[in-house]
Amino acid sequence: MVHLSTCRDSPRARLSVRPGTGRVFVLATVFVCAACGLVYELELVALASYLIGDSVTQASVVLSVMVFAMGIGSLLAKRLRLRAAVGFGLIEAALALVGGCSALVLYAAFAWGGGSRYALVGFSLMIGVLIGAEIPLLMTLIQRVSRQDPGGAVADLFAADYVGALAGGLAFPFFLLPLLGQLTGALLTGTVNAVAGGALVLWLFREDLTRRGRWWLIAVNVLVLAVLATATALAGDFELAARRAVYGPHVRVTVRTGVQEIVLTRSPRGTVDLFLNGRLRVDGRDERRYHKALVAPAMSGPHRRVLILGGGDGLAAAEAMKHRGVASVTVVELDPGVERLARTDPGLSALNGHAYRDPRLHVITADAFTWLRSPRQRYDVIISDLPDPGITPSTKFYSEEFYGLAARVLAPGGRLAVHAGPVETRPDSFWTVEETIRTAGLRTLPYRAAGPAARPGPTRATPGDWGFVLASRARPLLSPDGGGGGSWAEVRGRPAGIAPSTLVHPRYPG
Template sequence: MVLLVAVFICAACGLVYELALVTLGSYLLGSSITQTSIVIAVTMFAMGIGALVAKGWLGRPLLAFLAVELGLAVVGGFSVPMLYLAFAWLEFYTPAMVLCAFAIGLLIGAEIPLLMELLQRLRAQDAARAVANINAVDYIGALVGGLAFPFLLLPLFDLLIGTLVVAAFNVAAAWLVAFALLRGRRRLGQASVVCALVLALLATMAWKASEFEATARQLLYRDPIIHAERSAYQDIVVTRGGIVGPERADVRLFLDGDLQFSSVDEYRYHEALVHPAMAGAHRRVLILGGGDGLALREVLKYDDVEEVDLVDLDPAVTDLARTFEPISSLNRHSFDDPRVRRTSADAFTWVRENTDSERFDAIIVDFPDPDSTATAKLYSQELYAMLRPMLERDGRMVVQSGSPFFAANAFWCVRRTLAATGLSTVPFHVDVPSFGDWGFVLATHGPSKLALPAERPAGLRFATPEVLRAATVFPPDRADRPGEVSTLLDPAILDYTRSGWVGY
């Protein structure tokens, strides 16, 4: 019975380690499909090698199992901090991740043959029956581990602490097997001491986890970090640099390591994004994304705006923008305006649920760049087709579309995908120093020109009629080019974005 409990624990822990590597890779690199494929492929291959290697250890299965289990506790428990350090300090993440996945898979693969040998020695039984019992418990353990990871471990602990907790279960499995087979012998005391030492090592890492994470995270950013948190959806970091110009320090927001704005020049981006959409009627405005409240700030400059719906996935971002002074002062406390209705939801789902019931005069689409499968769907033909009936007949929609210089194919893919829904489009681009050359697409039901409202708010620092006229001119190296439309089943924009930014 104890050996079957050990099988259950081993299976659950092994799957959690795989999921932890996939999750960490998604956090750091954003490519969930690639990370999942690499981790699973390498781990499964290594498990086969581990099973073969274990044949040479069957002469001393108990000692080998204890060594494998404690080794897995150390390698698996320390996998997240060591890979984070490899990413932040050495810029050596993918090779390190492959080595880590191989080591974990090698040790996981050795567990079952050793436990099978111990089970046979403890109680002789038909081999087929023993295999059936072990496989059944192994699969149940994997189910529990797979469900515990997203629904228990991550909500209760962060990724780093969670893997250390799981490693403690590996130590527990080792000690349980040792206790069952060595009870009353001197070697049980020796095994207990070694297990205690490994537990102490894991506990020390857990004690220093916050300090380690803060130090490693700071290596990724040029300026001092003034706020950092891991929400249910992403890593949120705010930095503050030195004084730039006479006004303020350079405050920057990063989501999963990607720059969202710099306080020094964000007004260029947000004036270009918002005010062309406000050139028509703008009684009701929809903002998709824009959880930092900066696009909202520009919308609220119009006194005749009656209602603004802002839909952003992560409530942690909008809460930060509302309560964290370096950002709330920048967005002029826009979330406190009574005209604003904030919704925390997946924008795709929200649009699908409201496409037949809601109508807006202006729609502003301010999503993160489509560099992952999760964000690529937000640039799909299906989403734009659902937004089209939500836009009033004389309404205007502006979509942030990335860089026509660094990722030109992705930029023009946005225009092409919008046009595929029957909307008329006007692409334009402006210079935002912290981003580089940055582009947008204006979409309307009929032919339209890029323009500012006739009665626009005073004090705009960047957007002028002359600037917008120039913004529609693209030099030959950034001109329109043929390509595919991006859809849910064929997210062409994902490949365009990744290939465009690969050299930068």
């Protein structure tokens, strides 16, 4: 903090406004820059979680690397204190360019490079260094505008900084992301950042700049704004090209809901594939084998009332309603966009056999965990057709608490079927699901079915198997496959020492 006290000895800036007004402008710039900085940070976390998965790990990487880099930036900024105005202007221009283009470059690395981990770390470092250099230079500038004791100046700067961070943190999920999307939202933030930093230096501190320095700063900011404007204009074409690189050339429908991005593709063979946040959730070629393996074993006992957790695509419901004696099927789906597509899209509705036309099917739009917490009627069959447990937002649906809630609504003699992930490639996750269900008070029977066919590309399925767990209060028996698409068999060799997963101690690797 030595440099803070020495700032008081620096000459007062030559301003065209009163010192009090100049101080307000500096603090307003701190507010804007802090908001932009937090948006960059949240943008990196959100996009990395979407592209790479395991949001806890990605958030930890971004935050730790960025905080470390901010310390480096603060140290490097000491060299710029004597030219604080021009230094701050150049740093804000660089931050606007790097932060504004970060989402675009990360998406490009994922689409054409197959991964974006190294780009994530690189941008976290660069943005952190630039953000860390802001406060020391702003401290110097505010000391030159208004003679203040260092303690008061620090309090004012950090107050503006924290309030700005609040504004940026709220703007990202409630305005930028839903209205503009990740790419355009980041580019717009960069534009605001460049304008705020450039305006402060070129207007308030213009007398402190040499003629040459002023023109250099103008040229740099114009170039940055031109790059951001060009990228914004081309963002739609870029996103289309990147999406084709990720999903293939046959993208039919793209919908961004308040929950996720939904993409429907049609292969040259005419099959429909459904992607949620870049991950293949329904493979048209393998769908019937998968849902038959998930649903049919649970239907061998009583099955008058069926509850499906997830499964808004209607495929599990369609498989359940093929069985005689089914009086009602209740689907609890978080995203109404999935249900809407399953009802109206010709390809997806044909794949689910127009299940939503069946009067026995009822849909509840809710989070399955929250919905189960309220007293419910009993169900003969519960099907958990939810994303893999390795995806961080899904881990609560594979917890002891969740299965305990599901067991409360399971009728006597009823069965619970859970998709538990592949046995061969992720045995730890598979057996953790099985142990967690056992710990919730149900008896289990783990089984597997032949998995998906090979697919090319970063988002496609790879050969393997599907793993499931069948559970009930009595020891469940595995029914024969009945023919007509695939087979399943009990999985033996349960390892010792497996611990259950809970809300406060999730145990699924990413």
